[in-house]
Amino acid sequence: MNLHHEYNRIKERIDAIDFSALWEGFHPFRFALYNETECFFDGKYIEKTEEFHANTSIFYNGENIAIWKLTEEPTDIDALAASIVHEMFHAFQNDCGEKRYPDERRALLEYHYSTENLSAKLQEAELMRTILEGSEKKFSELLSIRKFRKKLFPRQYDYEPRVEQIEGTANYVELLALMQIAPEKGKLRLMKMLNDITNAGKYFPIRIISYTIGAVFLCCIKKCSSFVFSCFSDRPFSDEILDDVLVTSSEIIINPEIGMHLTAYNEETERLINAALNKGEVCLKGNYPLVSLNIWDARWNGKYAISNHFVVYLDGEQPKILNGNFVVEIDNDLNIMTVYRQ
Numbered sequence: 525m526n527l528h529h530e531y532n533r534i535k536e537r538i539d540a541i542d543f544s545a546l547w548e549g550f551h552p553f554r555f556a557l558y559n560e561t562e563c564f565f566d567g568k569y570i571e572k573t574e575e576f577h578a579n580t581s582i583f584y585n586g587e588n589i590a591i592w593k594l595t596e597e598p599t600d601i602d603a604l605a606a607s608i609v610h611e612m613f614h615a616f617q618n619d620c621g622e623k624r625y626p627d628e629r630r631a632l633l634e635y636h637y638s639t640e641n642l643s644a645k646l647q648e649a650e651l652m653r654t655i656l657e658g659s660e661k662k663f664s665e666l667l668s669i670r671k672f673r674k675k676l677f678p679r680q681y682d683y684e685p686r687v688e689q690i691e692g693t694a695n696y697v698e699l700l701a702l703m704q705i706a707p708e709k710g711k712l713r714l715m716k717m718l719n720d721i722t723n724a725g726k727y728f729p730i731r732i733i734s735y736t737i738g739a740v741f742l743c744c745i746k747k748c749s750s751f752v753f754s755c756f757s758d759r760p761f762s763d764e765i766l767d768d769v770l771v772t773s774s775e776i777i778i779n780p781e782i783g784m785h786l787t788a789y790n791e792e793t794e795r796l797i798n799a800a801l802n803k804g805e806v807c808l809k810g811n812y813p814l815v816s817l818n819i820w821d822a823r824w825n826g827k828y829a830i831s832n833h834f835v836v837y838l839d840g841e842q843p844k845i846l847n848g849n850f851v852v853e854i855d856n857d858l859n860i861m862t863v864y865r866q
Contacts, residue, residue: 525597527557527564537605537705545704546609546697548754549620553581553612555590565589579607581614588615602709606702613694620756626686628731628819629858632829634679635730637786641677642727643779644669649721649737655744656718663748664772670762671769673776684734685762692738693753693761699739714743724781728789729821738762793823796830800851800864807846808863812837814854828853835863 534557543550556565556576563572565584575582579592590611598604651666674681699717703710717736720726726733741762745751753761815838817831824830829852836845837860849866 525559525594527559527562527594528569530594530598530601531557531564531567533601534605534608537602538609541609541701541704546700547613547616547693550613550616550697553588553590553615555592555608555612556584557592557594559593559595579611581611581618583618588618590615600709602706603702603713605705606698609701610694610698613697614690617690617694617756622690622756624686624689624758624760626683626690629814629816631683632817632819632822632824633854633856633858635683636680637728637730637789638677638680639778639782639786640776641673641680642724642730642782642786644673644676644776645727645737646722646724646779646782647777648673649740652737652740652744653718653722655748656714656740660748663744664769666744667766667769668772671766672771672773674763674766675771676776681763684730684737685760687731687734688738688741688762689760691735692742695735695739696742699743714740724779725785727782728785729823731819732821790825793825793830796823796866797825797828797851800866801828803864803866805865806862807848807850807865808835808837808860810861812839812860814852814858814860815843817852830866835860 534555538552538555541552543552554566556563556570558564558572558576561572563570563576575584576591576593581588581590583589590608592604592608592611594604648666648669651662651669654662655666699710699713702713717740720736721733721740726736742753745753745761745765749765751761751765753765757764815836817829817835818833820832822829822831830850831852832849834845834847835850835852836843838844846863851864851866852860853862853864855861
């Protein structure tokens with residue numbers, strides 16, 4: 525695979541996008557493709573440094589750029605181009621001083637999976653599907669249930685809208701970009717998103733489905749409301765839009781599938797943790813401040829966290845990284861006590 529060739533194919537598609545139709549003020553950012561040994565950035569090969577890690581936005585040579593790890597020829601160049609626009613949007617957020625990020629480390633320890641909260645979220649998802657399939661009159665009911673859920677579950681409704689704000693917006697922009705690049709693929713993507721948010725099994729872990737929920741909620745807002753969600757304010761759009769909403773719904777219909785999936789999720793978490801503890805391969809022991817886990821699919825049982833691919837911690841003033849899949853013992857002050865390899 526030739527990074528230069530794939531870069532040109534992607535750039536051709538991105539250059540054809542009307543960025544002003546995606547988000548007010550949004551514009552293309554420079555981007556890089558890289559693999560284990562090479563890095564192609566803004567039309568030329570450059571030295572690959574340790575900054576190039578994961579698919580994200582980084583601050584490189586004085587500017588925010590999008591980066592994507594490409595180790596094999598892409599199967600869908602249109603979808604890949606839209607995904608890179610997603611990372612460009614993160615660069616845009618950084619340029620604009622976005623500050624509504626969730627505290628992922630604290631949320632890992634404190635977010636409580638509630639059958640009531642998740643059942644209400646599934647009710648909201650069904651309403652969003654109905655709205656986007658043609659029934660705009662359900663929008664006020666959607667907002668009412670969200671307002672009611674915020675009152676009942678304030679901690680969850682602090683975390684979830686922050687993920688919707690950061691990643692849901694980027695997913696929304698990615699969806700609109702794909703609809704411009706390849707309209708039929710965009711329509712299929714939206715159909716899949718609607719199927720995902722109405723599937724109880726997709727709500728574990730909550731962070732991943734929040735990407736999709738945020739994007740679909742924005743589609744509903746765009747269709748049914750004059751609410752301006754493109755401003756960089758102090759509060760997530762999912763919270764601000766509820767300010768003047770009256771609660772007319774006070775019933776949460778418990779979804780039995782949620783309880784079943786929650787039990788299975790907790791059992792799998794315990795199985796993974798116990799397997800690592802029984803294996804007993806200790807990679808780190810002491811008292812080290814936690815910098816980050818892989819929050820994408822992290823799990824927590826009250827004492828141990830599961831982090832796939834990496835763990836970052838402070839050794840004195842020096843950040844250090846462990847590569848691999850781990851079970852991590854963490855105290856209430858977010859210090860790592862022990863790291864076990866899975």
